[in-house]
Amino acid sequence: MSTGKVFLIPTFLHEDAPETIPSYVLDAVKQCHIFFVENERTARRYLKRLWREMVIEDYQWFTIHKAEPEVQQQFIKLLKEGKNIGIISEAGCPGVADPGQLLVDGAQQINAVIKPLVGPNSILLALMASGMNGQQFQFMGYLPIDNQARKNAIKELENESLKKHCTQIFIETPYRNNQLIKELLQTCRGETKLCIAVDITASSESIHTKTINEWKKQLPDIHKRLAIFLLIAKQL
Numbered sequence: 001m002s003t004g005k006v007f008l009i010p011t012f013l014h015e016d017a018p019e020t021i022p023s024y025v026l027d028a029v030k031q032c033h034i035f036f037v038e039n040e041r042t043a044r045r046y047l048k049r050l051w052r053e054m055v056i057e058d059y060q061w062f063t064i065h066k067a068e069p070e071v072q073q074q075f076i077k078l079l080k081e082g083k084n085i086g087i088i089s090e091a092g093c094p095g096v097a098d099p100g101q102l103l104v105d106g107a108q109q110i111n112a113v114i115k116p117l118v119g120p121n122s123i124l125l126a127l128m129a130s131g132m133n134g135q136q137f138q139f140m141g142y143l144p145i146d147n148q149a150r151k152n153a154i155k156e157l158e159n160e161s162l163k164k165h166c167t168q169i170f171i172e173t174p175y176r177n178n179q180l181i182k183e184l185l186q187t188c189r190g191e192t193k194l195c196i197a198v199d200i201t202a203s204s205e206s207i208h209t210k211t212i213n214e215w216k217k218q219l220p221d222i223h224k225r226l227a228i229f230l231l232i233a234k235q236l
Helices: 024-029 040-050 069-080 101-109 122-130 147-164 174-187 212-217
Strands: 006-009 034-037 060-063 085-088 114-116 137-142 167-171 193-198 206-211 227-232
Touching (some): 006 101, 034 069, 040 085, 060 069, 069 085, 101 114, 147 167, 147 174, 147 227, 174 212, 193 212, 206 212
Parallel strands (some): 006 085, 006 114, 034 085, 137 167
Antiparallel strands (some): 167 227, 193 206
């Protein structure tokens, strides 16, 4: 029996942007027997939107959570049984700042075929639109919650960006966006550039790059909106 395939299925960043999902994603969905998902309810709704005729009850569903060892073991067992598996996160691409990488690592260990599918990814879309260095960049995920630790992290990111001419990319829980912006403006050098990308792919999308001094003149309000931040220090 041949080992099953793994399909990394992208999802919308925003539900009002269905055009961001290529048509070939549906072809991949139709090859799957089982789905490992971050949230079963939203994954089911998403797949029904792609494929109205899909009979949800015909498929097995597993919730990823943090990919506990027993989930990984079940995943590998099903692959070895020849089952094709789709992995779906809540938004964007599985395994990139979203759950899925530990399952994919298990698939790699048994030499299963893994098919990453093209779809929207806020990290790359924001970088593309920022005008910042796309040759050298790093994604840092969430910064520390503690105020002093976060200020220290911001300073470290700026100093590293200055040293390596590297674009620093990071995110925040939406209800803390405005506080993060204030700390960036207080901590960073005036000539450092900051890109604030909000609601990427949605009709309310806004992506703007300004210096810290320019942002200080008009403080944005993005409370509880999905955002991603990019920073690059000016070379001295």
